Amino acid sequence: MFSSIWIRLLFLLFIVDATLADQAHLHQDLYPRPVTEEDWAVLNVSVDGRLIRGFPFSQPCFIDPNSSACKEVQQYYLNGNLRYNVPGSTTQTNWETCQTTGQRCLLNEDDPRDPDAIKDRNACEMGSISSYYIDVRNSADVVQPFKFSRKTKISLVIKNTGHDYIGRSTAPDSLGLWMHNMKSMTYIPEFVPVGCSKNDDFTVVTAIRMQAGVQWDEAYAFADQHNVTVVGGSDPKVGAVGGWLQGGGHGMLSNTLGLGVDRVLQFTVVTPNGTVHVANKYQAQDLFFALRGGGGGTFGVVLDATILASPPLTLQMTVIQWEGLHLDILSRFIKVLVNNAENMAHNGYGIVVSPNTGVFVTPTLSADQAEVIMAPIINFRHSLSIPNVTVHSQTFHGWLPFYSKIMQKDRVAIGINMVTSSRFIPRSSSTTKAREQLHSALVRMTETTEYIMILGTSPFTFHHDGTTSVTDAWRDTIWHVVTGRTWSYNATLEEKRTAYRLASTAVDHLRSITPPGAYQNEADVHEPGHEVTFWGIHHDRLLSIKEKYDPDRLLDCWHCVGWQKDSPRFRCYL
Ligand SMILES: Cc1cc2nc3c(=O)[nH]c(=O)nc-3n(C[C@H](O)[C@H](O)[C@H](O)COP(=O)(O)OP(=O)(O)OC[C@H]3O[C@@H](n4cnc5c(N)ncnc54)[C@H](O)[C@@H]3O)c2cc1C
Ligand SMILES: *[C@@H]1O[C@H](CO)[C@@H](O)[C@H](O)[C@H]1NC(C)=O
Ligand SMILES: *[C@@H]1O[C@H](CO)[C@@H](O)[C@H](O)[C@H]1NC(C)=O
Ligand SMILES: *[C@@H]1O[C@H](CO)[C@@H](O)[C@H](O)[C@H]1NC(C)=O
Ligand SMILES: *[C@@H]1O[C@H](CO)[C@@H](O)[C@H](O)[C@H]1NC(C)=O
Ligand SMILES: *[C@@H]1O[C@H](CO)[C@@H](O)[C@H](O)[C@H]1NC(C)=O
Ligand SMILES: *[C@@H]1O[C@H](CO)[C@@H](O)[C@H](O)[C@H]1NC(C)=O
Numbered sequence: 001m002f003s004s005i006w007i008r009l010l011f012l013l014f015i016v017d018a019t020l021a022d023q024a025h026l027h028q029d030l031y032p033r034p035v036t037e038e039d040w041a042v043l044n045v046s047v048d049g050r051l052i053r054g055f056p057f058s059q060p061c062f063i064d065p066n067s068s069a070c071k072e073v074q075q076y077y078l079n080g081n082l083r084y085n086v087p088g089s090t091t092q093t094n095w096e097t098c099q100t101t102g103q104r105c106l107l108n109e110d111d112p113r114d115p116d117a118i119k120d121r122n123a124c125e126m127g128s129i130s131s132y133y134i135d136v137r138n139s140a141d142v143v144q145p146f147k148f149s150r151k152t153k154i155s156l157v158i159k160n161t162g163h164d165y166i167g168r169s170t171a172p173d174s175l176g177l178w179m180h181n182m183k184s185m186t187y188i189p190e191f192v193p194v195g196c197s198k199n200d201d202f203t204v205v206t207a208i209r210m211q212a213g214v215q216w217d218e219a220y221a222f223a224d225q226h227n228v229t230v231v232g233g234s235d236p237k238v239g240a241v242g243g244w245l246q247g248g249g250h251g252m253l254s255n256t257l258g259l260g261v262d263r264v265l266q267f268t269v270v271t272p273n274g275t276v277h278v279a280n281k282y283q284a285q286d287l288f289f290a291l292r293g294g295g296g297g298t299f300g301v302v303l304d305a306t307i308l309a310s311p312p313l314t315l316q317m318t319v320i321q322w323e324g325l326h327l328d329i330l331s332r333f334i335k336v337l338v339n340n341a342e343n344m345a346h347n348g349y350g351i352v353v354s355p356n357t358g359v360f361v362t363p364t365l366s367a368d369q370a371e372v373i374m375a376p377i378i379n380f381r382h383s384l385s386i387p388n389v390t391v392h393s394q395t396f397h398g399w400l401p402f403y404s405k406i407m408q409k410d411r412v413a414i415g416i417n418m419v420t421s422s423r424f425i426p427r428s429s430s431t432t433k434a435r436e437q438l439h440s441a442l443v444r445m446t447e448t449t450e451y452i453m454i455l456g457t458s459p460f461t462f463h464h465d466g467t468t469s470v471t472d473a474w475r476d477t478i479w480h481v482v483t484g485r486t487w488s489y490n491a492t493l494e495e496k497r498t499a500y501r502l503a504s505t506a507v508d509h510l511r512s513i514t515p516p517g518a519y520q521n522e523a524d525v526h527e528p529g530h531e532v533t534f535w536g537i538h539h540d541r542l543l544s545i546k547e548k549y550d551p552d553r554l555l556d557c558w559h560c561v562g563w564q565k566d567s568p569r570f571r572c573y574l
Helices: 002-029 037-046 059-063 068-075 140-152 216-225 243-247 285-291 327-346 367-373 375-382 399-410 435-448 472-476 493-511 530-549
Strands: 051-053 132-135 156-159 175-178 185-191 205-211 264-270 276-280 301-308 314-321 350-354 357-362 390-397 417-426 451-456 477-487
Touching (some): 037 051, 037 140, 059 068, 140 156, 140 175, 185 216, 205 216, 205 264, 216 399, 243 301, 264 285, 276 285, 285 530, 314 375, 327 357, 327 367, 327 435, 327 451, 367 375, 367 390, 375 390, 417 472, 417 493, 435 451, 435 477, 472 477, 472 530, 477 493
Parallel strands (some): 132 175, 156 175
Antiparallel strands (some): 051 132, 185 205, 205 301, 264 301, 314 357, 350 451, 417 477, 451 477
16 A cells, blocks of 8 residues: 555656656757746846846836825826836837737826826736846846847847837847946046057047946036036937947037047947957957947947047037927928028037927037027028017037036927937038928928927038948938827827828938938838948948847847847837
8 A cells, every 4th residue: 555655656756757857858958938937036046136027117007096106107207217217118108018919008198197097907018018127237147138038039128218219129028138227437538448559540538438327418417527528419318328329329519529439439248149348449340330330239238338528618509499380480490491501510510400499509619600600590580470489699618508508408208109200311402402302391391290300410520430330321411300200198000000101201201302311210110221221331241240249139129230020029010
């Protein structure tokens, strides 16, 4: 009796053992099997406990609308910086959702306190938010997830601020590498690139090294403390090292001081086989080229970047502003801008124009000289018969005072569903002969879209060294023109599709009169021929660098170099 029980028990144990052994064998060779809690726990230990479960930004309101966490989400839904402290959030909320299935966890953007949006408590779904994030602090935190993804086939995404307009920092059921908390900055009065020897021709420069999570408002304040100027973007919360820098990076000073990619001196980057490279002009040159315009999320995980710091500047600024949207006035304003585009660009102006505001700033003129160049803008004001038009000119000593007073105040909306579309306008379009055509294309665009932004932020007078991988079209660009469409949190599939279509067709007016060229970071999700439009002649070389460093495509993102368009990670794209 006893013995037979023992034999059965032993037999059972043997079976259990054999099954376990079998499974162990499967683990090694036949992934994917479902990844278990235990697998995640092991990964968690390998990154010193910095694995976080992903959740959507608005989840607290679905759990308890009366909680202080929900009140905070409601208060800062459309502004403020709270969003950036939560890995499961994006600036354009459609990238938090699964646009194809409608799975979402959103509040009503017209009224974040609207109880209707949260009345179905089960309606908070993960959408495209990563299932887990690693709060990355060092290179090991990146090497481990690369190994994990290679083994389990779990998609990786690199998530910094979540500003990306074509959804490259989220993916359903993925593991996110959250870069946000890598915040350190170092001022380097005499920077010498690693691997640069005495014989190399290199002029020692002043630089700032920034870790991957630094955002522009932090970088501007740091540069100001050290009495130097850095070139960054308009939104204070865009990342200074992530997608902005690796995809191009334009700003109000780019006309004279160059794009972000023109000013970066060195990257520290972990490639998918786990190697940490220091890439610059003297070593890992292929990676250095690729990271200077080839796009974020593609070649490796950048841990830090060292960028050029320039002496402080004196800026001459003019702002014109009126209330409300008047298409007739906008059309006349665009005519003034088209007629004066080249003159402004030659005089170092950076410009940002939205339907009722124009900001113009230059570091190369005196106040008297600026008044002459700005005369057409100042005179335009006198031709307007509507009330409440203001024109204001001012001299600023330093970038930060200008930025804090003017740019930071005028932030574009966040926390809404939105897609963009854009085009580069070449200098030939602003010649006397071509002006009429450009004006009428832009006016037709304003008639078919909700909004237009004309950005004079190209490196128009900057002398570049010809070694970046952004399309050469950037170098011939006078304006980068952006438009977009929005939709409500509970829009139907059809409404979303319409928004995409209208954003895209609005730019057709410009596509038909310009050569291929658009900025990958503010692009149409369905940009036609994106390889050429984003990278021009550089695409083939970028693709071979992608093959070399990421042959197994552990990194992948929408319209990125070497992307696998049939990958399930893109199933939420419309
Ligand atoms: C409100 C607003 C204002 C903007 N203003 C400007 C502007 O003035 N000038 C301008 O040039 N652009 C501007 N942009 C566009 C901006 O450049 C892009 O949104 C850019 O992708 C943001 O990069 P991020 O790292 O902050 O964002 P994320 O969405 O977190 O990342 C963007 C991409 O970079 C990758 N990435 C992030 N960090 C790393 C890293 N450490 N290593 C490797 N890959 C990484 C991500 O995987 C993703 O593919 C603006 C966007 C918004 C929404
Ligand atoms: C990872 O480990 C840390 C430390 O033990 C723990 O606090 C955290 O909750 C774990 N993360 C997950 C997702 O379980
Ligand atoms: C929230 O507070 C209101 C008013 O205090 C109360 O009526 C309601 O039941 C509370 N809801 C929950 C989910 O606790
Ligand atoms: C990783 O890839 C690089 C570039 O292809 C190669 O030089 C290096 O030897 C590889 N390292 C490992 C550990 O495989
Ligand atoms: C800032 O730098 C400029 C030139 O680089 C110099 O003239 C000026 O004295 C410096 N200001 C301070 C406060 O250090
Ligand atoms: C002009 O501005 C004033 C003060 O801000 C405001 O009260 C008034 O309504 C505005 N007029 C128009 C026509 O918008
Ligand atoms: C969308 O939300 C608004 C505001 O909550 C509501 O009035 C409207 O009925 C909703 N539409 C649909 C299709 O559910």
